[in-house]
Amino acid sequence: NAGVTQTPKFRVLKTGQSMTLLCAQDMNHEYMYWYRQDPGMGLRLIHYSVGEGTTAKGEVPDGYNVSRLKKQNFLLGLESAAPSQTSVYFCASAPSQLDRGSNQPQHFGDGTRLSIL
Amino acid sequence: GQSLEQPSEVTAVEGAIVQINCTYQTSGFYGLSWYQQHDGGAPTFLSYNALDGLEETGRFSSFLSRSDSYGYLLLQELQMKDSASYFCAVRGGATNKLIFGTGTLLAVQP
Numbered sequence: 585n586a587g588v589t590q591t592p593k594f595r596v597l598k599t600g601q602s603m604t605l606l607c608a609q610d611m612n613h614e615y616m617y618w619y620r621q622d623p624g625m626g627l628r629l630i631h632y633s634v635g636e637g638t639t640a641k642g643e644v645p646d647g648y649n650v651s652r653l654k655k656q657n658f659l660l661g662l663e664s665a666a667p668s669q670t671s672v673y674f675c676a677s678a679p680s681q682l683d684r685g686s687n688q689p690q691h692f693g694d695g696t697r698l699s700i701l
Numbered sequence: 702g703q704s705l706e707q708p709s710e711v712t713a714v715e716g717a718i719v720q721i722n723c724t725y726q727t728s729g730f731y732g733l734s735w736y737q738q739h740d741g742g743a744p745t746f747l748s749y750n751a752l753d754g755l756e757e758t759g760r761f762s763s764f765l766s767r768s769d770s771y772g773y774l775l776l777q778e779l780q781m782k783d784s785a786s787y788f789c790a791v792r793g794g795a796t797n798k799l800i801f802g803t804g805t806l807l808a809v810q811p
């Protein structure tokens with residue numbers, strides 16, 4: 585099982601360039617998430633999706649856009665990269681769940697290490 | 702605002718027991734999760750508490766007190782492979798959005 589696959593694994597950009605990070609999951613999960621992780625700051629939610637064709641803002645959405653055209657894919661775009669967006673980006677997916685008592689854990693990809701010069 | 706606090710670093714010896722605490726202040730609360738991350742790799746799920754009390758999974762246990770907005774992760778019979786970062790995370794609602802703490806780096810020494 586591939587689980588959650590992120591591409592690319594590493595990327596170096598110049599300020600002002602644009603790029604798209606791809607996340608693909610093969611577990612038929614409804615929910616997908618994009619996080620960034622910076623030293624000493626844990627994981628912060630950028631955007632998320634609760635199903636195909638839906639997206640919503642997380643804690644730190646500015647400077648990023650997302651799309652979920654297919655259930656298995658969740659794309660994160662940087663329109664004009666800035667040095668402050670240098671980070672490690674993690675994608676995660678989870679089954680839908682409404683019951684607060686049960687838990688469907690999030691499954692994470694291996695991350696994309698992005699440097700903006 | 703929303704915040705989770707946990708110690709930044711903990712050191713323990715092989716075979717010992719260690720407790721990592723987490724206090725939270727969030728606008729919504731469905732439950733508290735714990736994730737493990739080795740060397741900046743993919744975080745992996747350890748445990749989840751929606752109700753007060755202790756949940757045990759092998760060498761790991763997790764505790765929650767909703768009235769105190771407090772939880773902890775207990776690791777027993779520590780092994781070298783347990784050296785990693787541990788994150789508490791609050792599930793705020795039905796969409797399973799998680800708000801993560803800043804992580805605790807556990808160093809297990811021989």
